[in-house]
Amino acid sequence: MSEVAAxxxxxxxxxxxxxxxxxxxxxxxxxxxxxLFEQEQFVGxxxxxxxxxxxxxxxxxxxxxxAYGTDKVSRSSYCLAAADFFNPWAGPPPGSIVSNPPxxxxxxFAEKALELARHKVALLLPTLWLHGDxxxxxxxxxxxxxxxxxxxxxxMPPGPVIEAGIAPGGGKADFAWFIWQRGHVGPAAVxxxxxxx
Numbered sequence: 001m002s003e004v005a006a007x008x009x010x011x012x013x014x015x016x017x018x019x020x021x022x023x024x025x026x027x028x029x030x031x032x033x034x035x036l037f038e039q040e041q042f043v044g045x046x047x048x049x050x051x052x053x054x055x056x057x058x059x060x061x062x063x064x065x066x067a068y069g070t071d072k073v074s075r076s077s078y079c080l081a082a083a084d085f086f087n088p089w090a091g092p093p094p095g096s097i098v099s100n101p102p103x104x105x106x107x108x109f110a111e112k113a114l115e116l117a118r119h120k121v122a123l124l125l126p127t128l129w130l131h132g133d134x135x136x137x138x139x140x141x142x143x144x145x146x147x148x149x150x151x152x153x154x155x156m157p158p159g160p161v162i163e164a165g166i167a168p169g170g171g172k173a174d175f176a177w178f179i180w181q182r183g184h185v186g187p188a189a190v191x192x193x194x195x196x197x
Contacts, residue, residue: 026100026103026156026158027052027053027055027100027156027158028055028100028124028154028156028175029154029155029156030055030058030059031154031195032124032150032154032175032193033055033056033058033059033060034059034062034063035193035194035195035197036059036098036122036148036177036193037059037060037062037063037065038063038197039148039193039197040122040146040148040177040179042060042065042095042096042098042119042120042122043095043096043118043119043120044066044094044095044096044118044119045065045066045067045068045094045095045096046060046065046066046067046068046094046095046096046097046098047067047068047069047070047094047096047097047098047117048060048067048068048069048070048097048098048099049069049070049071049083049085049097049099049101049109049113050069050071050072050085050099050100050101050102050109051069051070051071051075051076051078051079051099052071052075052076052079052100053075053076053078054069054075054076054077054078054079055078056069056098056099056100057069057078057079058078060098068080070082070083070085071083072084072085085109085112086108086112089116093116093117093118094116094117094118095117095118095119095120096117096118096119096120096121096122097113097116097117097120097121097122098120098121098122098123099113099122099123099124100123100124100156101123101124101125103125103126106123106125106129107135107138109123110123110142110178110180113180114142114143114180117180117182118182119181119182120179120180120181120182121179121180122177122178122179122180123177123178124175124176124177124178125175125176125178126173126174126175126176127147127149127174127175127176128174129176129178130147130176139178139188142180143180143181143182143183143184143185144178144179144180144184144188145179145180145181145184145188145189146177146179146181146188146189146190146191147176147177147178147179147188147189147190147191148176148177148179148191148192148193149174149176149190149191149192149193150174150175150176150177150192150193151192151193151194151195152195153172153173153174153175154175155172156173156175176193177193
């Protein structure tokens with residue numbers, strides 16, 4: 001294969017890998033999860049209903065939590081089973097739900113998580129969630145206790161990019177951990193979650 005043909009093939013592969021994933025599966029860097037569990041305390045078991053490659057489950061377990069995950073498609077050994085989060089829930093309610101949900105279903109994920117979790121819900125979401133009029137009014141009516149703005153911007157490519165072993169580079173979008181606490185009343189605190197404390 002000529003060098004030109006090899007370059008074109010690589011470009012075609014990269015374009016395919018970086019296309020929007022049909023399940024909205026995007027993967028955060030490990031440090032985003034590790035720092036969350038260093039900075040924030042959770043109660044009881046930690047459940048990730050969109051566990052992907054299992055990075056949140058792995059970080060929670062490393063921090064000493066009993067943690068488990070499921071996903072529509074089981075993509076790692078950290079996912080106990082392939083399961084749709086929106087199907088009727090059969091297990092005991094988790095202490096906390098921590099997840100990087102599919103963004104197109106993020107509000108539905110938040111609502112279901114708030115129904116199930118006994119203590120906290122933490123979802124990794126674009127900070128744009130704070131700006132829209134309808135969404136901001138919805139957020140104001142929930143027990144949102146804290147927004148941890150992630151810095152520097154994390155790169156969150158589609159999962160196949162990570163599976164292909166491609167280093168994603170610097171991020172271009174802003175993200176935060178949105179943390180709900182059962183029983184919280186009042187405005188949410190705004191803090192920063194930095195790559196290095």
